[in-house]
Amino acid sequence: MSTTVPSSELPPTTSTTSTDPPTLAFRGISMTFPDGTQAVDDVSFDVAPGEFVTVVGPSGCGKSTLLRIASGLTKQTRGTVTVDPNALGYVFQDPTLLQWRTVRGNVELLAELHGVPKAERRRRAQSAIDLVGLSGAEAKYPKQLSGGMRMRASLARSLVMQPKVFLFDEPFAAVDEITRERLNDELMRLFAQEHFAGLFITHSISEAVFLSTRVLVMSARPGRILGEFAVPFPYPRVPDLRFEPVFAELSGQVSHVLREAHG
Amino acid sequence: MSVVNDAPSSGSLDVLGRLPDRNDEERDERQGTKGLGRVLRLVGPPFLVFVLFIGVWYVLRAVLLNDSQRFLVPAPHDIVSVAFLDWDNLHPLLDALWLSARVALYGLAISIVLGISLAVLMSQAKWVERSMYPYAVALQTVPILALTPLIGQFFDFNFRSRVIVCVIISLFPIIANTLFGLLSADQGHHDLFRLHGANRWTRLWKLQFPGALPAIFTGLRISAGLSVIGAIVGDFFFRRGDPGLGVLITNYQSRLQSEQMYGALIFAILLGVVTFWVFGLIGKKVVGNWADSAT
Secondary structure, eight states, rough: EEEEGGGGGGOOOOSSSOOOOOEEEEEEEEEEEETOOOOEEEEEEEEETTTEEEEEEOTTTSSHHHHHHHHHSOSSSEEEEEEEEEEEEEEOOSOOTTTOOOHHHHHHHHHHHHHHHHEEEEHHHHHHHHHTTTTTTOOGGGGGGGHHHHHHHHHHHHTTOOSSSEEEETTTSSHHHHHHHHHHHHHHHHHHHHHOOEEESSOOHHHHHOOSSSEEEEEESSOOEEEEEEOOOOSSSOOGGGSHHHHHHHHHHHHHHHEEEEE | OOOSSOOOOOOOOOSSSSSOHHEEEEEEEEHHHHHHHHHHHHHHHHHHHHHHHHHHHHHHHHHEEEEEEESOOOOOOHIIIIIOOOOOHHHHHHHHHHHHHHHHHHHHHHHHHHHHHOOOOOOHHHHHHHHHHHHHHHHSOHHHHHHHHHHHHHOSSSSSHHHHHHHHHEEEEEEHHHHHHHHHHHHHHHHHHHTOOHHHHHHHHHHHHIHHHHHHHHHHHHHHHHHHHHHHHHHHHHOOOOOOOOHHHHHHHHEEEEEEEEHHHHHHHHHHHHHHHHHHHHHHHHHHTTSSSSO
């Protein structure tokens, strides 16, 4: 069930039995910042269609840098990324909502930037708002929302563009534990329903195991892939899965490798 | 899944299922909620200070000044009866007020357009900012007195020159605040816009400019007050032409007409307060709904 082998020796496996080419592929990615800090070192892995891959690792190990590289916001020093930039959704650590726009205005933003006609973007925004459970809050401004609701709005904003791959940069790091679990449950439901692929960054092991088809453990800076775990639980996963012995066992294994990662 | 089930941070849902607006609550606490009570709490404190101020005025006048000095500080009721209730005195005051108000508004309007445009330019490239900002500061600190002959030579000693002085005095806060606002846009927001193909104009228009509005209105309120000062000071420098409040103040001063002078003073203050207040009100209308601190 679990393997702990150097990433370079890993075949581009996927736990889903898809033969499609990967939606997102990292090949030998290294990143050294101009000030000399090496963020990631020779990282290779794939995210297949319909797969949800989570990267866990110590703070500052370059996990987020991977997402920035995937999206093109940061240019890697070496290696190649294969992805369709137009099929990317990016959910940042902060909700990054525009304060002066209502929930509806914020959710429409990306469609607006892509020139989607008004009626169409209104329609798409509404269905995304319904999907994340913000119905009724369309006319509210961000400052009137709780942290969890802001995150839902941010998620809805990305959903509007119907991305094939979602990049999540520790999106639930700033909300409390209960809200986080609830948002995980809903993300799980969305993932099962909307069939996007996901690359999720977190330092919460239970979040990683609960959400993913595959968990990758990254080392401290410079980030390397130390271990890979396939998560066998079928979707849709129920909230109580978190209390099953098999869940605890797998979490324990991830935790052990993560401890090594901290060095 | 259609319910919003995580508790909002600022309180629970009210009976209508609406989220309480934090600012509304604070406002309600500070000012009372309805009708007479609200008006009283709004007007009461400043009115009390006004009464106190007038009282102190009478007392100091009686205690500190002897008979030969008292003309310097006329009693408030004399100011009202001489400057405001006597039409022959009020008439020139109103004319001057109208002129100064026009100078201030023209000056402010030009400052707004010019200031915001310059700030937008500077926000586009660091080198533009570096090459222009020092001169904006210089404009703010230059002794206008030294420029008056030059301005008068080219623009006449009347209306236009006064407007120019007004612009020089009120321009800087608009540039500084607008620029600050434009540059405060979050890096994450810039990333988001860039990811979705937004060029710098789209970012300026949809991200930086709306985000800068609270700061812009802060600048506008400061400049609104300064534009009135500019209009009065402009009068001091260009004593020719139609008299504004500044000309009247110097005239009344030299003729020892203290009541009228204080009348002109009060008009100048009122003009400043009203412009400041109007811009505060517009700011509240425009950004009050969403900005963290309503301007």
